[in-house]
Amino acid sequence: MRLLNTITLKVIEFVTERPSYAILSHAWGSQEIVHQDTEAEGGAPSSIKAGWKKIRGSCALALKDGFDWIWIDTCCIDKTSSSELSEAINSMFRWYRETEICYAYLEDVPPLKYAPVIGFQDLTETFLGSRWFTRGWTLQELVAPRKVDFHASDWSFLGSKADLVGIIHKHTMIDKEALKGVGNxxxxxxxxxxxxxxxxxxxxxxxxxxxxxxxxxxxxxxxxxxxxxxxxxxxxxxxxxxxxxxxxxx
Known part of the structure; x- marks a missing residue:
């Protein structure tokens, strides 16, 4: 398992024991930072790609929460290796289950500070209507982690899975017990x-x-x-x- 250091932005592989880590969950865009980008220029991801802001934002958030390491699917898997990709996808649920915290980044949702302007009901509908809730891969990223924090486009906090379990259950029809991320x-x-x-x-x-x-x-x-x-x-x-x-x- 490779992890991205939140300070140096270098990707390091851990074969046996690994440190505690955060995880980023997101809907992919067209200019994501891939593993090869992290190996260029001394390990710093390319600042040319739009995905760079996502890398910086998630690392800053994890570092603020006390995590030196974060796993991000786009840059921590070498997708040019079919064997590595297969191993990673078969291990991914476990990696999400074992993370200390999962940051769900909803790039298409405005921050809470705009709620008085656009209305709390409209913001809730925008939250549940996020592209993140429509993607196949984000299903396991929602149910596997014990703790999921949702963040808006500016990385401000929207709420935790525990706090929002009621509306998430109603919208997705996923059982509340499954959403807790602790059971089998x-x-x-x-x-x-x-x-x-x-x-x-x-x-x-x-x-x-x-x-x-x-x-x-x-x-x-x-x-x-x-x-x-x-x-x-x-x-x-x-x-x-x-x-x-x-x-x-x-």
Whole structure:
């Protein structure tokens, strides 16, 4: 597992023991900082890309909270290595579960200070309407961590998962117990877990399956290019371990 140092902005690999760390959850943009960017110019990510502001913002937030290390998917995984990418995606749920805190950055949500102007009800609707709540990958990033703090476009605090569990449950229909990030998701039926993901989208068709590996505690190799077969493989792997024939309706 690679972690980004919040002071030096260098990415370091930890093979065995690793320090406590924060995690960033976000909806990807078009100019994200990738692993190769962190190796340029002495380890500092490229300031040319728009994603640089996201790196700086999340590191500043983590450092303020006392964390020297943060995991950010865009730059802590070498996606040019298919084996590393596969290992990372199969480990990702565990990494989110073991983090001290997850910062959910909602780039399309204005800060709370504008609530008196636009109205608290409108701000709540904007929060729940964020692109972050529509993405497939952010499902596990919502349910796996014990603690999730939501931040607006300027990195100001919007609220914690614990504080907002009621409206998040109502909007996503994810069970409140699952949202707490402490129990075993096997306590929830396959049907329920599939329902959590039903309205979410991924850029690549294979990721519709791959983003659910941790939700179902499944490990399987990634084969980008296989298309819809990825979801059929996921179904087969689930059926090997869970007797739930409602799955075949998906």
């Amino acid at each position: 998701l096997s306590n929830f039926s396959v049907w329920s877990r599939m329902q959590w993901a039903a309205s979410r989208e991924t850029t690549r068709v294979e990721d519709t399956a791959y983003c659910l590996l941790g939700i179902f505690d499944i490990n399987m190799p990634l084969l980008y290019g296989e298309g819809d077969r990825a979801f059929r493989r996921l179904q087969e792997e689930i059926l090997r371990t869970i007797e739930d024939y409602n799955l075949m309706a998906w």
